[in-house]
Amino acid sequence: MVQRDTALDCEPGVIRLFGAADIGSRGMASGWSAPEEGHTWNDGLEAAYCISVRPPLGRFGLIVMGEPYVTRARPSQELALFGNGWRIAAWRMNARIETALTVTLEPEWWFTRGTRSVMRLLFYLPNSVRPKDLNDGQDGREIGFCFRSICLRQLPS
Amino acid sequence: MAEQSLRGDLRERVDGGFEGWCWAPDRPEERLVVDLLVNDTLAASIVAAVFRRDLQLRGIGDGRHGFSLRLPPNLPQTAGEHIVTARERASGFVVGRVLRSPGGEQPGAARLDRVAEAMDGLWLRLEAAQAARAVPAAADRLRESLGVLAGRLAARHAPHRGPDDIDPGLYSHGPTMRLPDLPQPAFSVVLYARNAQATLRHLAALAPAADLAAAEFIVVDPGCDPYVALLPAQVRNLRYLRDSAADTPAAAANLAAGSARGERLLLLGEPPPEPSAASLLALARASARRSPPLLVGPPATAALRRIGEAALPEAVRLHGRLGVTLCVDRATWRDLGPLDTALHDGAALECADFACRAGLLGLAVLTVGEPAAADPAAAPAGGQVAPAAARRALAAFTARWGAARLDPVRRPA
Numbered sequence: 001m002v003q004r005d006t007a008l009d010c011e012p013g014v015i016r017l018f019g020a021a022d023i024g025s026r027g028m029a030s031g032w033s034a035p036e037e038g039h040t041w042n043d044g045l046e047a048a049y050c051i052s053v054r055p056p057l058g059r060f061g062l063i064v065m066g067e068p069y070v071t072r073a074r075p076s077q078e079l080a081l082f083g084n085g086w087r088i089a090a091w092r093m094n095a096r097i098e099t100a101l102t103v104t105l106e107p108e109w110w111f112t113r114g115t116r117s118v119m120r121l122l123f124y125l126p127n128s129v130r131p132k133d134l135n136d137g138q139d140g141r142e143i144g145f146c147f148r149s150i151c152l153r154q155l156p157s
Numbered sequence: 158m159a160e161q162s163l164r165g166d167l168r169e170r171v172d173g174g175f176e177g178w179c180w181a182p183d184r185p186e187e188r189l190v191v192d193l194l195v196n197d198t199l200a201a202s203i204v205a206a207v208f209r210r211d212l213q214l215r216g217i218g219d220g221r222h223g224f225s226l227r228l229p230p231n232l233p234q235t236a237g238e239h240i241v242t243a244r245e246r247a248s249g250f251v252v253g254r255v256l257r258s259p260g261g262e263q264p265g266a267a268r269l270d271r272v273a274e275a276m277d278g279l280w281l282r283l284e285a286a287q288a289a290r291a292v293p294a295a296a297d298r299l300r301e302s303l304g305v306l307a308g309r310l311a312a313r314h315a316p317h318r319g320p321d322d323i324d325p326g327l328y329s330h331g332p333t334m335r336l337p338d339l340p341q342p343a344f345s346v347v348l349y350a351r352n353a354q355a356t357l358r359h360l361a362a363l364a365p366a367a368d369l370a371a372a373e374f375i376v377v378d379p380g381c382d383p384y385v386a387l388l389p390a391q392v393r394n395l396r397y398l399r400d401s402a403a404d405t406p407a408a409a410a411n412l413a414a415g416s417a418r419g420e421r422l423l424l425l426g427e428p429p430p431e432p433s434a435a436s437l438l439a440l441a442r443a444s445a446r447r448s449p450p451l452l453v454g455p456p457a458t459a460a461l462r463r464i465g466e467a468a469l470p471e472a473v474r475l476h477g478r479l480g481v482t483l484c485v486d487r488a489t490w491r492d493l494g495p496l497d498t499a500l501h502d503g504a505a506l507e508c509a510d511f512a513c514r515a516g517l518l519g520l521a522v523l524t525v526g527e528p529a530a531a532d533p534a535a536a537p538a539g540g541q542v543a544p545a546a547a548r549r550a551l552a553a554f555t556a557r558w559g560a561a562r563l564d565p566v567r568r569p570a
Binding site: 011013014015016017019020021022037038 | 201221
């Protein structure tokens with residue numbers, strides 16, 4: 001499991017891409033596997049991801065695109081999202097298709113110091129599993145969701 | 158000036174989304190941010206960091222400079238005719254512009270029609286070239302390319318897809334699987350692809366043995382699932398044939414046999430969900446050791462039993478399932494001709510017919526033992542046939558072969 005701790009500097013409106021080309025390992029505090037081409041998997045039950053924006057803070061829409069690891073042996077994936085400790089939303093995904101996780105981030109949830117406001121997003125994936133334990137290849141990582149892109153959008157207050 | 162050194166492109170996809178690329182040759186590693194503007198109003202921004210093999214091949218950095226996105230729905234600016242501009246954020250360099258018309262026929266749809274017409278023309282010329290036996294290798298390549306194109310277009314316009322569904326043609330990050338490139342394969346494994354995911358799983362399961370068994374893989378796409386046409390983009394060195402007339406495994410086998418290069422043809426009827434690479438290897442070794450002209454799999458063996466043939470000797474017992482229907486020398490195939498598609502009953506009767514023909518010529522016909530077919534009373538894989546259809550097929554079979562078996566023909570010199 002890879003341990004890192006640097007916040008990803010998010011510019012509202014810009015779609016950032018997980019994977020080796022764009023985000024790489026920036027912001028990935030813990031619970032992530034190595035970035036691959038166009039995506040990054042979680043590795044473990046909890047994947048912590050740090051993002052930061054410049055004040056002034058407003059309401060933001062957070063859109064995370066990706067694909068759950070769903071197989072016949074693991075027919076659903078649950079995902080709960082926490083932001084700086086606040087429980088923001090939860091999903092249950094039953095199909096292995098491109099999925100958009102969309103939530104609203106309230107300004108009071110951010111942790112502001114100096115010129116940056118930081119949020120530690122915790123993706124809790126209790127159904128993460130090692131594919132090799134399901135006889136689905138030799139992948140020994142404990143995966144649940146394949147993250148492809150992340151975007152913050154400024155919402156009207 | 159930095160902006161003069163930027164390069165890029167913007168194109169509208171037939172599904173209404175946009176794709177393109179943006180790259181600064183003087184900063185080849187940098188991922189640039191591209192803004193998409195509708196009539197000069199910012200609508201979306203994205204980092205151009207998607208890997209595209211075509212960019213890599215053209216020397217556009219490491220190829221990770223593509224982007225692909227849709228405009229947010231219900232933008233007021235898109236109500237009338239509008240211009241969509243892609244602009245690099247830092248320099249303001251305009252990467253590309255697209256003029257779009259509201260409602261009615263989108264420019265993309267018109268282009269699609271023209272592409273379809275061009276493909277029809279190419280297809281006819283291809284058929285003519287193949288009929289004249291001209292440039293077979295080029296014709297094969299063209300057929301593969303046309304198949305991929307047709308599949309991509311079909312996939313994007315499949316009726317069950319919603320506007321926000323993932324477009325598999327655009328999320329491909331290069332081939333996911335690589336088969337060996339064999340100039341003279343020993344085996345040509347023919348897979349009848351009615352379902353893209355299942356076929357991909359079968360290929361993934363068998364691929365580890367491809368090198369050792371010296372096997373090339375031919376996928377025959379009857380057009381049941383548009384995503385099958387994307388397989389050549391996902392599996393390197395896969396041979397792909399598309400023909401809507403190949404609507405049964407037998408017809409698919411006949412089609413594939415024409416372009417197979419292997420010394421032996423291996424027809425897989427209804428492979429199990431996880432066909433075993435070890436079984437493929439065992440079969441390859443056994444057939445190399447004993448070189449029987451014809452091996453029949455469990456479905457054809459069961460069909461032979463149904464028509465009253467004596468039990469055949471077993472050539473090889475596989476430890477895992479493979480789903481073999483027939484394994485035949487190409488020379489034998491040439492002598493015995495194609496499978497009789499009129500006999501198709503879903504339970505390998507056409508293969509039993511083929512085995513009978515081989516028997517009449519005095520060729521050794523052996524069976525392949527697979528664990529799940531050990532019980533002689535068990536129904537053959539995929540062989541749930543309506544009794545009436547089975548009776549009709551059996552009557553046709555005996556009418557055709559009943560007399561001939563009394564007077565065996567000799568193998569042609």
